[in-house]
Amino acid sequence: MINEEKENSAGNIENGSSKLNQDNKKFQETINVKSVVPKYRQELLKWNGWGYKDCRFEVNAGDVTSISLTGNRYPIAGKNLPHFEGWVKNTFNVDLVNPTLSQALPEEDKYPKTLLIAEELVRIVRLNIPYSLRGVDRMLRAHGQTLHDIFTLRNGMFERIPDIVLWPTCHEEVEKIVELANELNIAILVFGGGTAVSGAVECPVNERRTIISLDTSQMNKILWVDEANLVACIESGIIGQDLERELKALGYTTGHEPDSYEFSSLGGWVATRASGMKKNIYGNIEDLLVHVKMVTSKGVLEKNCQVPRLSCGPDFNHIVLGSEGSLGVITEVILKIRPLPKCTRYGSIVFPNFESGVQTMRQVAKWRCQPASIRLMDNEQFKFGMILKPDAGLIGSLIDILKKLYLTKIKGFEFDKLCVMTLLFEGDEKQVKEQEKRVYDIAGEFGGFPAGETNGERGYMLTFVIAYLRDIALEYRIVAESFETSVPWDRAISLCANVKQRIAQECRDLSIRHFLISCRVTQTYDAGCVIYFYFAFNHGDVSDPVATHHQIESRARDEIIACGGSISHHHGVGKLRTKWYPQTVSEVGVSLYNATKNELDPKIYLRRII
Amino acid sequence: MNLNDYEDILEPRRFDLSHFFWCSKKLNSVIAYKQNIKPTPSLLKEAVLNDPKIQKFLEEISREKRIPKDFLDAQVRLILDEIGYQKNLKIIRLLGLVLVKICLKVCEGIFVNHNSISHIKSVMGSCPVIFVPSHRSYADFILMSLICFTYDIEIPAIAAGMDFHGMWAMGSILRDTGAFFMRRSYNNDTLYWTTFKQYVYQLVTKGDLPIEFFIEGTRSRSNKSMMPKYGLLNMILKPLFLRQVPDIIFVPINISYEKIMEEKLFSFELLGVPKPKESTSAFFKSLSIIKENYGSIHMTFGKPLCSKQFFGEYLDTSRRSTGPIHEQELTERDKSMIPSLSHEIIYIQQKMTTLYVMNLIALLTNHNLTKDEELLSYDELKEKILWLKMILEKFDANIWSTDIDSDIKKAFEVHKNIIHLTGNRKIDIVKDHVNLANIDITKLKGYHLSEKVMTQSVPFVMLYIYINPILHCIVDAALIVIILKMYANSTSDSIFQRYHFLRNLFLYDFVTYYTRIPLDFQKAVNICTNFKLIQINSDGKYNLCENQQNLVEIFISSIEPFLYSYFTTLQILETYNRCDEKRILVEVQEKIVFEMEHKFIHPYSLNLDSIAHCLSSLVLSASIKRVRGDNGVAYEIDRTKVSMVKNTLEPYILKPHLGKTIHNNVLRNKL
The missing domain is CATH 3.40.462.40 (FAD-linked oxidase, cap domain/gating helix)
Known part of the structure; x- marks a missing residue:
């Protein structure tokens, strides 16, 4: 049904307001997005590296060594890369022989045991939200994509991983989780696309409380598209490629295309103040974001309107943007959308x-x-x-x-x-x-x-x-x-x-x-x-x-x-860069952050930046 | 010192069929700082003019003083033409040819620690490299360029004084070989200095040549290190503090001369005869030097000093991330970091000094002449030289000596205008060699020294020019010794207290940095103890050892003239509340001359350097205050403080003087 209507609306944005109401109504329906990435990520993605399982650089030792990218997802896939070997030799003095292979995916009994106690489990199960206690699921949500993360996956094991993974499917379920965490004194780590390069999702080794990994991936609906105002309301778990694919079908794009957009999620973008390749036309995430809901232990932080700009004291959107999962759980975002360009x-x-x-x-x-x-x-x-x-x-x-x-x-x-x-x-x-x-x-x-x-x-x-x-x-x-x-x-x-x-x-x-x-x-x-x-x-x-x-x-x-550069432009502070946080924002800035943290998350259920 | 570390760059040239061939060699010079955009002298100047900072500054003047902006642009161009270096390979090669020919004629060898140079070349390429040679002679300039040419290092851009700029032809030759010119600092022209600073900034950040400058600011007349100057160093370091370059490497270099070309000139200058104006004709006259033998020259290249490492974490914590980069200046805190670097460089330069047998002879002869003793015989001298060499080496001296007999022979040959063997093979100084014909008595900077005093003094001052390079090795020990002589049975603490006072008082004559004083003290105490010059009793108190009387005397005699100069200066200062500098110089010299009539006072006490150094050190300790007077510099004197300093110094002024009076000495030689 949606696809049919796309034909009517595409390119008709400037056609006067008479049509607007009509269009508006037509897209009020929720799009249940079927994500490319399955709920059990490891079915499609590497558990110990970047991206799709079927895509990796492969060395074929024969008479002549040849190197190529496997699979058929990227244009160079399958083609021999003749300059590769020589360059590696010249630059790194490395011969492409005797690879150091990764360990195999650990057996179920090799993961750190869950600290979850029966009473907590009972309460969580009662939420009726899908969960997993499997080691592999918990481990895959204990890391991002830093060198340290991948090296650990290949050669060892994280000291501390989440005790349970929860897959809420909507804002209300997140509220329930946060409420329960409040009640039972449980820590929450929000997990989105798993592409963090700041160490933000690593579990604090000394955290003795139960840790829930709140995986937003199943909360990925496009709730509505408002063509009159060119905005769409989207759940935070949607990943970039799903979002763009669905919007493209409607003739739109957000234009937000960070290098990780195949796997990274909307919530992650907001939480880290992400920047897309095409920001010159579409803007960075903070320019795209019109409205956002964040579940905190004090309740939901949101505005009462969906206006293009407002003068109303400090803009609390900017408490959410860059909060890096430390102040609340981002659940729904209203983003600007644009008609697809005619020419690229x-x-x-x-x-x-x-x-x-x-x-x-x-x-x-x-x-x-x-x-x-x-x-x-x-x-x-x-x-x-x-x-x-x-x-x-x-x-x-x-x-x-x-x-x-x-x-x-x-x-x-x-x-x-x-x-x-x-x-x-x-x-x-x-x-x-x-x-x-x-x-x-x-x-x-x-x-x-x-x-x-x-x-x-x-x-x-x-x-x-x-x-x-x-x-x-x-x-x-x-x-x-x-x-x-x-x-x-x-x-x-x-x-x-x-x-x-x-x-x-x-x-x-x-x-x-x-x-x-x-x-x-x-x-x-x-x-x-x-x-x-x-x-x-x-x-x-x-x-x-x-x-x-x-x-x-x-x-x-x-x-x-x-040299006058910044701590980060779009990767965020995470755990890797906390050292430079105080000097970047001043001591007053640090206390302001801490005050906010104390207000929204007084018992520190979420991670903290500093 | 290890003789094998050095090679004589003249050696291969002695066998050249034609030096022309060598000078036309293909150059494959290492540059200091590879730039993506290859700089040229004119590009650098253009960039200075177009720099936002300069442009903004010019616009300001233009508005304020209603001067057309174009006119100001043209002014800056003129200034830049006055400053800017050029590079003319033909001139460089030609100069190379002439220099090699001259050096082969007048030098026994130019010795260079070539392994260090290879190392330096290996670290060049990724950031500005600054050569910082000691400055004892005009020859320093030329030798540095010759060395760079020889070892395939790009000839540096050399900071030169304006004195050369005025010389006909010489100015442009120097410019063509990379010299850039700097006016004296008392000039207050803001347009000039803004332009000059920007030129240096450009040279450091966008240039690719090594830069060479003399951290002492001017040639040391006394042949020992001087207090470093910070002006140019600040300019060079600014880009590092502003993070416009990755690092800056300093290469401290010591250039030691067996005989200094300007020895006579310097001796006169030290006594107050003003420096003649640099002129090309004077230069040609000085070419008569090619008839003389200057012995050996040693150029020791130190380990490259990475300033980033030197300043360490401080650089990372400096906060200057806001505001346009071209408007940033060094902060006071930055500037307070810089002296430690300049002192480090001076310290390394000192440590790398090469001493020659002549320096040892000078010290021994001076001691002999200032004591009422028979003149030394050749054999006594030789024995003493060997003994002294062994001692000085304990104090880390680098002494260039191969075969002692031939070294002594050579010393007498090279320095025949200073020392000679009398008819009965005794060592004495040459006294009647002083030509006063060209001296205009009215222009003397200090007291009007009579011809008699001049004639008596010059030989001793010349002798001191060769004693001075030793002093940095032994001054700590000499001070400890003289303290123990006056205050026997002292604890380490009380010796240090007195040492600290003296070391600070003599800070400008024996250059050091305050952080180093306790370290040097401890080191000197250790060496002296090991060497049985001093001993520690069971109660922890120190005394001089009995059996090293001779060495004690030699050490003391080496610093006596300084003590006396300072003491007299303090005596004069004590009588004023405020006084012109000129007047102080005159009165101090006058008083010393008066005393010389009655007893033996070492004529080196008359040297104006030490008097000026004494004043500087008193300024530093706030005992006097330097002010601008009607006739140039004047001082406001805190008489209480000056008296205190004088009283603390007084015990070390030895009475009665042990030395022979000059009169006796003169008389005896005439007999």
Whole structure:
């Protein structure tokens, strides 16, 4: 029924108000979304790594080693990646032999025992909300996607995991859970898509109370879509790809597309102040969010209206945004939606060096002519992108050689300095054309020139594929992690240079000889930009690679902050970055947070930021 | 010192068929800080002019003073042209050729600890690198560039004084080899200084050359380290504190000369004859130097000092994340961190000093001449040199010596204008070598020293130029010894208390940093004890040992002139509430000259450096206050405090003086 109506409404947004009421009514019905990810996540997703089980980089040792991505979910899947092995050897001094394999999924009796006592279980069962006491379910909700998490999954076991998993299916059930937790003095950890990279969902080792993992994944309905106001009310457990698929069917998009959007959930986005790739057009989560419900132990925090803006004291939406599951459980969110763009086009630009790329981005931001997405990869990342280039065949290789010659010989670019910017344009045909012209003109002023659509598209596709690399890296004794920050424009270049240098220095001090540090600028704002760092090293003889990695990353964060960067742009504080929280928000800020925490969650049933 | 650590860069050149070939070698120089955008001298200047900070500043002046902005832009361009370095490879090669030819002629060798250089080269490339050589001679400039050329390091951008800028042709040659020029700091031109600071900022953040500057600010006339200056260092470090560079590496370098080209000039200057203006003709005159033999030169490159590591966590905690980066300045707290770094550099420079046999001869001869003893015979001297060498090495001195006889022979040859063997093979100083013809008595900075006094004094002052480089090794021990001589049977605490007083009083003559004073004291006590120079009794009290009388005397004699200068200065200060600096200098020298008539006073006591240092140290301890007077600098004197200092110092002024009076000495030699 919904699909039929889509045909009527698509593209008719501007057709006057007479139709609006009608449209409005038609979408009042709830969409029960069938999620791609099943309730028992491990049926589809890796239990000890990133993403789909059927997608992983595979080394086929034969006469000639070949590497490819398995499955058929991503465009490069199944294709031989001939540059992979050499690059790994050069960068990390690693031969793709003798992989260190992960342990098998532990037997049921190997998980930490649940601390749940019979009385509590009785009460919980009486809620009539689906639950699980199985070790595997509990363990899979005890972690996110940090290096530490994955390393532990592959090689060990978490010391503390939730004692029970609950799958509420609606706001009211969450209220019941929170109420019961209040009554029985039980802690709650909210679990969404499981993609946290801040350590937020890890159980505090010293928590002796029962811990409920509140899994929001079954609370994923689109409650209603309001076309007149272009908003939709959605339950917090929905994951990005489900949401976009359903809205697309109606002719809409939220336009919110974080790199993790295949798996991350709406509640998670709100809780961490997430940022999407296309925020230039659609805005970040805080721009998209119109209304939100959060269940706290004092009751539900929400506003009485669904207005575009309101002047009414401090905006409590911002208590919810970034609360990281520490103040309440986010259950329902009203998000803005937009009609699907008519035209989507990719693009790319080559620059002689990183500086000219950043200058271009600054100008683009200054004139506010950003396309949906504009990203700049540094030289290391550009080269790194090359390894994911499938075998191009003879002609293709020849063309590649010619391209390289053109760049270095004719354009005078140095291969070890050049950088690539990838672009994504959205709008109608005319808008896209105008945008393209402006961006390419500005780039031209700084010595950049267009390098084609294919390169751009590949760049964005790789965003999703790169996440799979860490699993194969771990197999060959390379630990890898990314971290991000935001920084004012005038400090961006020095921040990148200093962080790279700091990491190189820390590696030298720890006798780590084979490492990669690379960065890219992923977002632009009027007042600054976002920088994403990738750091990996061959841990060889390092006794505790995770702790070592953590130590280096921590120094890098010190450096970032000293260089004027932030604690995080969109990953959040979690448990990994609490150290820098007080200096970031001031002592008064800390007490303000604590006061809020004391008000909404006085007995600390939820985790805390600081 | 380990002789094998050094190689003579002239050695391969001696066998060259043509130096021209060497000078035209293919350069594959290591740069300090790889930049994505290769800087050029003109790009750097352009960037300075276009910097938002400069532009904003110019707009402000333009508005306030109603001067057209274009005119100001042009002014800044002019200033930048005056400051900015150039790079002309042809000139560099040509200079290399000329230098090698000159050096081969006048030097026995230029010795460099080459392994250190390799190490330095290996860490270059990822952040600014600053070479910080000691400054004892104009030759420092040229030698540094020659070394860089030899070892394939990009010739540094060198901070040079404006004196050179005025020299015809020389200015531009130096500029072409990388010199950038800095006016003297008493100049108050804000436009100039804003531009200069920005130029340095640009050089550090966007330049790729190493930067070279002299932390002492000027050549040390006395051949020992001077208090570091912070101005340029602050400018260089600013980008680090602002996090505009990943790190800054400092390379302390010591350049030791067996014979200093300017020794005579310096001796005169120390006595008050003003420094002649730098001119090209004077330079050509000085080329007569190529007839002389300057012996060996040692250039010791220290371990690279990473300033980030040096400042440690402080750098991470500085809070300057708001506001435009180009408007940030160093905070007072930042500035208070910087002296420790500059002192560390000076300390390392001192520790790396190379001593020659001549320095030992100078110390021994001076002691001999100031005691009423027979002149030393050659054999006595040789024996004493070996003995002293052994002792100084205990105090971490690096002494360049291969074969003692040939070393002594060479010392007498190289320094034939200072010391000689008399007819009966006794060692004496050369006294009638002093040419006063060119001295304009009216321009003397201090007291009008008579020709007689000058003639008597210059040889001793020249001798001291070669004693001074030793003093940093032995001053701690010398102070402990003199304290124990006056206050036998002292506890460690009471010695330290007195030592602390003296060390602080002499802070500018024997440069150190306050954090180091307790450490150096303990170290010196340990060495002296081990060496049986002092001993500790069962009751924990220290005394001098009986059997080291000779060494005790040598140590004491080495610091006596300083004690006397300071004491006299304090005596003069005591009589005023306020006094011009010039007048103090005159009166102190006058008083010393008067005393010299009656008894032996070491003529080095007359040196103006020590008097000025005494004043600086009293300023530091707030005993006097430096103010601007009608005739330049003046001092307001806290007489009570000055008297206290004087009284504390007085016991160490040895009476009656043991030395021979100059009159006797002169007489005897005439006989």
